[in-house]
Amino acid sequence: MTESQRPEPQPSKREPLGFDEFVAVLVALLSIGSIFFWSLSRKPINWNVTSTTPVQVAPTPRSSLLAPRIILPWLANRAVDRERRTVREGTNARTENRVVAVDPQRNGTQLGVVPEVAQPILPGVIAIAPSAAPEAIAPVPVPQAVETPAAPTDPIIPLQPKAVPVVPVPTKPTAKAPQPIKLSDVPANYWAAAYILGLQKQGVVSGFPAGYFRPDQPVTRAEFVAVIEKGLGSKITSKTVVFKDVSNSFWATPAIKKASGSEFIAGYPDQSFRPKQPIPRVQAIVALASGLNLPEPANPEQILKQQYKDAAQIPNYARKKVAAATQAGIVVNYPNTNVLNPNKNATRAEIAALVYQARVKQGKAQNVNGKYVVKP
Numbered sequence: 001m002t003e004s005q006r007p008e009p010q011p012s013k014r015e016p017l018g019f020d021e022f023v024a025v026l027v028a029l030l031s032i033g034s035i036f037f038w039s040l041s042r043k044p045i046n047w048n049v050t051s052t053t054p055v056q057v058a059p060t061p062r063s064s065l066l067a068p069r070i071i072l073p074w075l076a077n078r079a080v081d082r083e084r085r086t087v088r089e090g091t092n093a094r095t096e097n098r099v100v101a102v103d104p105q106r107n108g109t110q111l112g113v114v115p116e117v118a119q120p121i122l123p124g125v126i127a128i129a130p131s132a133a134p135e136a137i138a139p140v141p142v143p144q145a146v147e148t149p150a151a152p153t154d155p156i157i158p159l160q161p162k163a164v165p166v167v168p169v170p171t172k173p174t175a176k177a178p179q180p181i182k183l184s185d186v187p188a189n190y191w192a193a194a195y196i197l198g199l200q201k202q203g204v205v206s207g208f209p210a211g212y213f214r215p216d217q218p219v220t221r222a223e224f225v226a227v228i229e230k231g232l233g234s235k236i237t238s239k240t241v242v243f244k245d246v247s248n249s250f251w252a253t254p255a256i257k258k259a260s261g262s263e264f265i266a267g268y269p270d271q272s273f274r275p276k277q278p279i280p281r282v283q284a285i286v287a288l289a290s291g292l293n294l295p296e297p298a299n300p301e302q303i304l305k306q307q308y309k310d311a312a313q314i315p316n317y318a319r320k321k322v323a324a325a326t327q328a329g330i331v332v333n334y335p336n337t338n339v340l341n342p343n344k345n346a347t348r349a350e351i352a353a354l355v356y357q358a359r360v361k362q363g364k365a366q367n368v369n370g371k372y373v374v375k376p
């Protein structure tokens with residue numbers, strides 16, 4: 001009779017925790033944690049950061065890996081509050097050193113190591129890095145700011161303003177404008193008196209030393225250019241021309257050079273200017289119309305025939321310019337406004353009348369409404 005085989009023992013099956021068991025475990029853990037935190041709050045670690053004696057921290061043995069130390073931020077904040085209260089009470093304590101021991105084993109990766117909770121770095125606290133020999137941790141002194149006593153300053157005495165005597169500055173007497181010479185040969189009822197006296201008052205023309213103006217004397221080309229330069233202000237728009245009959249020592253050379261570079265007047269084809277030659281009326285009218293850049297009318301021949309009985313005597317080169325000057329109100333004819341006398345030598349009175357009307361066109365003089373002005 002054979003012995004029956006004995007059945008092998010079956011391993012016991014581990015049943016999972018039920019809901020009630022899980023709740024009991026959780027309550028037990030919470031109770032243990034509450035007791036632990038209560039014990040810490042009853043006996044806090046001395047965090048006196050105002051002590052002048054460095055804190056000696058005992059080295060943590062390597063075998064205490066299963067009992068890590070947890071640094072709580074709220075405990076550190078209590079030390080900060082205590083320091084602020086000490087300062088308010090008027091103590092002269094100074095924060096010199098603060099040594100924190102760092103366990104090199106706390107940040108390891110071994111099983112069962114719980115890393116420390118990071119705490120905020122307080123003023124005056126220096127964290128000591130882990131070294132090869134944690135048993136000897138030397139405190140690191142923090143340099144303390146030395147307060148330099150303020151140098152005594154002298155009291156500020158406000159300066160009293162001193163009365164400065166006012167010294168009168170001598171002023172130069174204003175130079176009076178020279179009074180125009182009374183022209184004995186230009187009476188008040190003279191036909192060109194308003195033009196001559198107006199230009200004399202404005203400093204454009206002057207009389208002779210004996211008090212004469214000589215209104216009926218012919219005007220040379222040099223004298224005409226000088227009056228234009230002073231009364232109308234010619235602007236150089238092109239290259240000036242050097243004339244063979246105008247020397248550098250001639251009295252009107254500057255005005256002639258400037259006028260040659262403008263639109264007022266030009267020389268003759270043989271490079272001569274003929275400065276001492278009397279200027280005809282038609283040349284003076286053409287020079288004013290060109291220099292003022294008067295627009296030429298669309299019907300110059302009709303204007304000339306309607307205004308002047310001697311329109312046929314006007315040269316061909318001057319017909320458009322004379323019509324433009326007539327339309328602009330520059331032409332003055334004495335004693336008959338319908339007679340131009342284009343080739344007659346212009347007198348000093350006639351040139352004064354033409355230049356004055358040109359200044360009226362420029363806005364430099366007031367219109368005198370002379371009865372000999374040609375009005376189209």
